Amino acid sequence: MGNRILHLESSISQSVALCCNLKRIFSNSHGPKHNQTAREDEKKRYFCISGHGGRAYSSSVQSHRIHFNYDENDMKVHKESTGLLVSMATLFTGICLSLFYFLGASIVSYLVMIIAIFLYLLTINFFRCPKRHSPFANDDRAVVAPADGKIVAIEEVSENEILHERCIQVSIFMSIFNVHANWFPCEGKVTHVSHKNGHFIAAYLPKSSTDNERSAIVIKTEKGARILARQIAGALARRIVTYAEVGDICSVDAHMGFIKFGSRVDVYLPLGSQVEVKMDQKTVGNQTLIARLPE
16 A cells, blocks of 8 residues: 555656646747736737748649648647647646556556546647648738638628628638648738627537627738628537737738637638638638739
8 A cells, every 4th residue: 555655646746747847838939918928929920021932823623733832840839728728738647647546557547547648749739829821921912721620611791890891702611630730812901800609509600600709800811801700609619719900911821810729711712702711612721822812
């Protein structure tokens, strides 16, 4: 019994030290949330204009071929995961140590440990954040996909909440397995940012655009076109994070925000825009050209 207690105390000490190190690493990487210096660093990271890019595109969906300018191996864990991952590591470690202490090396102990590891890795996979550079950066007519996912709507609608005009709506649904970082869909200046509370119905349903909790960002291009990007919560996605602020100069290589656990992003384009995607097409955020604005 004495050896077990000593072993348990040693394991707990190591686990606590590991969690503290994880927290310190994340804190050093991202800084305190409400610290002014950290805020300025974050704005530099998310809103600086990148010099990368090209003009590799074609004028039709069928012939549209581009070289994706990113490496999925160049991956990091998104900063929005910090608190959750540290909490999960602490909880799962405590549960597993308790089971091994009271039940020993039993089937139940190993089964729970395997499930805990699987859930932890699944969460890390959800918060993955690849480093990408758009092939359409510096193209003032290009509108790129703001998120990974699938096209679930392409239609002409009346946008009466913010733009108050007829638009072409292109909607992307993100499953729980997609990257959930959101990129700015075009180059320009942020002229409007707002958040509206609402319901949490399934994000793939059309009425989620108007009924669900959502954030809206309006970007004005150099030529005066207004693009509305709307982040929409879903049945599981109940936290929308928006980094954009009015007056920010945005780039397609910069993060617009993040939505946790499955959701949807709607993009509203001016009439006359040439849509470059089709229904049920898979999109890659920051890489897939979804439309070209009118000249």
